[in-house]
Amino acid sequence: MSGKGIRIEGLRKRYGEGDTAVDALKGVDMQVAPGEVVGLIGPSGSGKSTLLKCLGAVIEPTAGRMTLGDEVIYADGWKVRDLRALRRDKIGFVFQAPYLIPFLDVTDNVALLPMLAGVANGESRAKALELLTALDVQHRARAMPSQLSGGEQQRVAIARGLVNRPPVILADEPTAPLDSERAMAVIRILNDMARKFETAIIVVTHDEKIIPTFKRIYHIRDGVTHEEAGEGREFE
Helix, strand or coil: CCCCCEEEEEEEEEECCHHHCEEEEEEEEEEECCCCEEEEECCCCCCHHHHHHHHCCCCCCCEEEEEECCEEEEECCECCCCHHHHHHHCEEEECCCCCCCCCCCHHHHHHHHHHHCCCCHHHHHHHHHHHHHHCCCHHHCCCCHHHCCHHHHHHHHHHHHHCCCCCEEEEECCCCCCCHHHHHHHHHHHHHHHHHHCCEEEEECCCCCCHHHCCEEEEEECCEEEEEECCCCCCC
8 A cells, every 4th residue: 555644534423313313523624644643632522532433443434535545445334345454454553551462472462463464473573573673672572561661561552553554553642641751752653653654643632741742733623623733842
């Protein structure tokens, strides 16, 4: 897939029918280019979680259009047959908690996704090690998750999100539990990885520490997005 990032046009999501229907998304437009990290911010109940679930192919929108790279994945209905493969191969997820598998070592936590996609075990582990090296945690490759610090666990989780080279990564409050220094380290890593792997990254956040680092921000209110220029402050 030639990386063209992600484009969302007129995305709507309605829960329920008739008089009790609730429009959680009322026409969302977003575009994130390869190599770009944008912020998505909004109050509780704004439609942020619904948008994230639609982008992650966890729930089906009601209308609109979503394009990943060159492929239209949704146009008033899913255009891909296998949503599990879409989530596994084309969309990376990074959460507030790392959700590492406790009985697999660090390498296999990262290698598991390509293995599930049919990549040979040796090649999958080599891909995992390449990313662990890029994220400066290769020295923990044989460690179990319980032996890692919180910062190391989050780096491993970022490696897992990137391992299948998805064109898009959705990061949901990735810095929420972290202090300022570690939060900035995570944002620096996401920006470095976005550039290195030509990945479009959407960071959902309330974290005032990191919001000034975004060059572009989408505010979502009442199911509608508004784009604005961010400060693009350096995170050194």
